[in-house]
Amino acid sequence: MSDAQQGSRPAALSAARRASVRYRTSPWPGRLHVTGHQAALYPDPVLTFLGGAGCARCLLETPASKLLVGCGLFAGPDALWRRNFSPGPDELHALDAVVLPSAGLGHAGFLPQLVAEGWHGPVFATPGTAALLPVVLADAAKQFEEDSARWCPSGPAVPPFRAEDVARAVALVRPVEFGTLRQLDGAALEFGRSGGRLGAAWVRIRAGGRSVVFAGPLGAAGHPLLRPPDPRPRSDVLVLAAPQPPGDSHLPGRFAAAVHRAVRRGGSVVVPAAAAGAELLLTMVRDLTDAQQIPPLPVLLDSPAGLAGIEVHRRALAERWPELRQDGRVGLPDRLIEQVPDRPSIIVAGLATADSGRVLGHLTRMLPDPRNGVVVLGHPEPGTRAAQLADGVRQLKIHGHYVPVRAEVTALGATGEFAGPGEALAWASATPAPETAFVVEGEPVPAHAFAKALRAEAGWCAVVPEDGERVLC
Template sequence: MNVRIKFLGGAQTVTGSRYLLEIDDKKILVDCGLFQGLRELRRRNWDNFPIPASQIDWIILTHAHIDHSGYLPKLVKEGFSGKIIATAPTIELVKILLVDAGKLQEEEADFAQKKGYSKHEKPLPLYTVDDAEKVFPLLEAISFDQEYPITPNVIVTAYNAGHILGAALLKFKIKGDRQEKKLVFSGDLGRYHDPILNPPLELPSADILFIESTYGNRLHETHSPEEILESIIKECYQKGGVALIPAFAVGRTQLLLYYLFQLQERERIPNIPIYVDSPMAIDVTRLYQAFPSYHRLGPALQEDGDNPFSHKTLHYYQSQDASISLNEVNGDAIIISASGMATGGRVLHHLYNRLPNERDSIIFVGFQAMGTRGRKLLDGDKTCRMYGLDIPVKASIHYINGLSAHADQNELMKWTMGFTHKPKLTFLIHGEKNASLELAKLLKEKRGWNTVVPDYLESFELFQNI
C-alpha cells in the first residue's frame, strides 16, 4: 500500500485548505476550502481543480469555516459525487454557510454589473445558491471519538478540536499488508481557556502530523480580552459613537455575545443596544441550542436570565431593510456584522457608513488575512476601497487578538506536548509563510521534530509498500 499527499491549498497561506490524500488508487480530500484575501489567491478559486473532481472518492471536513468548506459547491458542479463526511454540527453549519456564500456571490456579481466596476461584461458568481444546495445530499455525519471505516483498511476518527462548534481534528488509521500507520490532521485548533468551547483534545501519537500554524509566530494578548473590549466600548460610548464589530458569523459572534452579556450584567459597560446584523449569525446561534453536548453553555441556554444569546439589550436583525435602518443610529450602540475580515456581506455597508465618522470605532476581533480590507485597515490605510469608491478612514480602528478562535504559538506548542512519541514527519499548514516557518523552527529546536513547510501543489510520498 502506498500513501501520498498533495497540497492543493492551505500551504503558506491561511485560506483554501485542501489536502489530497492518495492511498493506492483511492483519493480522499481533507477539507475543501475557498481561497480568500490576496487577489492572486482568490484567482485560484476560478482555476480548474488540479485533478478531475470525479476522481475524488471522499471529502472529509475538519470544520465548517468557508476557508475549509467553501469550495464544495464548485467541486460538486465539476463532477464530485462521493460522500462528504463531517460532524453533525459541522454539517448544519456548512448548509448555512454555503447558501449564504452562494447568495453573496450572486448579489456581488449583480451589483458589479449594475455599477460597471467589473472588467467582465457579465460578471458571474463562482457558484449560486442552487449550486450550494446540491452539496447537501452528499453530507454524512460522524460523531466524535467513534471510528468510521472509509474502506476496510482506512479508518478515520474525529476528535474535538475546539475552535468552533463541531470542529474536529482527524486521525486516519491506515492498515497496510505489513504495517499500520497513523496520520493526524489538526484542523484549526481552538483555545485552551475558551469560555464556550472545550479545549482541543491531545493525541498521543502520529506517524505523520499536519498541524495548522495560523498563529505560529504570534502570541495572543495576556490581558483578559473582555477587559480590552470593555475599555474600547467605554471609550466609544464617551465619544457618543457606534462600535462596529466585523465578526465571523460562526464562533466569533457567539463569543462576543457571551462577553458583552457578562460585561453588561456586571455593569462594566453601559446597557446600550447590541445589534446582531447577520442572518447567518442568527441561524448559527440557534445551533448552540440544538447541539448542547458540543459546548459548555448548555445550562445557561435553558434560563432566560442567564442566556447570553437572549436578553433585553440584544436585537437580531434579519431583513435587509432592518440592516439599512442601522445607518440612522448615531451613537450609543454596538453593531456586530459579518464578514469578519470585511471581505463581503452586510458589514460593508456599515463600514461605508461608519469609517468617515471620527466618533465611531471599528473593532476587529480575529485574524485578518493578507489582502483583506480588515488587514489593510489594521495596517493603517487612510482610505478603504468599497463599491468602486475610496472611503476615507476617520473612525478609530482597534484589534483584539485575545478573542481569536485559533491557538497561539504557546498553545500550539502545548498541544504538541500531548504526543508521547514524536511524529516521523510534521507538515506546517494553514499559516502564512513566516508563521509556518517560525513554528517549524521551534518544533525542530524544542522538540527535535522533523518539520516541513510545503509549497502550493507540492506532493510527498509518505509511505511505500506498507
C-alpha cells in the same frame, strides 16, 4: 459538466500521471517529495498540499481512494482571493470523498463550488459540523450573491456558489461521531475533538499500514464554551495548522473601551465577524452590558444566518453535547435589532475578513465618519481588508471606490478561542513524534516560526509545504 465529461476525467488523470513523473529528494533523510502526478506508482499514500500552507485543502491518495481533507476558500490578497472564483483543479473532480475538519469557510467554503462543477461523492463531518454547515454556507452564498450585484472591475461578477449549490452540498454530508472508526475503500477515518469551534475535529486517516493526522486550529484550554482538544493520536505524518499568538485576557475591557469612545463621540461600532463564531462575541457584549461596563446599546447581527448559528449552539447546550463544557453558555444581547438604527449601536456583520459580505456596506457608510469605530478581532490574513484596517490604512477600496478611513480602528488581536504557540506545541509534543510534521493554514511568518519551534524544542522534522507540493506519507 456533462456525464461524458465526468466519465472521461479518470482516464485523463491516469494519462497525466503516466506522462508526468517528477520527484526530488527531500531535505530530510529518508523522505521523498513527489512533485508530479505519479501517486499510483508508490505503495505509500501520497499527500498533496493544494494551496500550500495558506489553504486547507490536503489531497490524500492511496491505491484504493482519493480523499480531500479540508475544502476551504482562499483568504488573502486579491490575487489569492480570485482563486476562489476559478474552477477546481482536475484532482478534485476525481475524489472519492471529502472530509471536513470544521464548518468554517476556511475548511468547507469551496465545497458548494465543487458540487456545482459536478462532483457528488460523500462528505464526512462531525455532527456539530454537519449542523453548522448549512448555516455557514447559506450565509456566505447570500452575501456573495449580494456582492456580485455590485461593481466589479473585470466585468459582471459571478459568485463562487449559490443557494442551490449549498443545498446540494449539504445533502452529501454523512455525520460521523467523535471516536468512531469509519471504514472507507482502502482507508479508515476517525474524528477527535480539536476545540475552538463547535464540531471542529482533528482527523486521523489510516491506509496501507500508514497513518496521517490532520489538525486544524486547536481550541484553547480556557475556551468559555468548548472542552479542550482530545490528545493527539500517534501517526506517521502530522499536518498541523500554524497557531496564532495567544489571546488577551484584557480583551473584553479593551472592547468595552472602544465602544465607550465611539459612544462619547456619538458614533457606532462595526465588528467584522463570521456567522459561525459570532456567538462568543455576542455573549461577551451581553456580559459587558449586564455588568454595566458598556451602555445598553442596540445590537445588529447583520447576517442572514447568524441567529441560526446561535440556535445550533443553544441546542447543543440543551442536549449536552459531549464537546461542550458543563458550565458553558451562549447569550444574546437584550436589544437585538434587525435594521441599522439612527443612534449609537454595535453592528456585527460578515465576512470576518471584510473581503466580501454585508460588512462592506457598513464600512462604506461608517468609515468616513470620525465619530464611528471599527473593531478588528483576531489576526486576519495579510492582504484582506480586515488586515489592512488593522495595519492602519487611511483609505480602503470597496466595490471600486476608495473610502477614506476616518473612523477609529481598534485591533484587539486573538479572542482566546484558539491555542497559542505554547499550547499547540505542548499538545503536539505530548505524543511521540511523527516522522514528519507539516505546518499549514497560516501566514508564512508564524508558520515558519512554529515549524522552527517544533525542530528546536521537540527535535521534530517539521516543514512548511509549498503550493502544490506532493510528499510520500
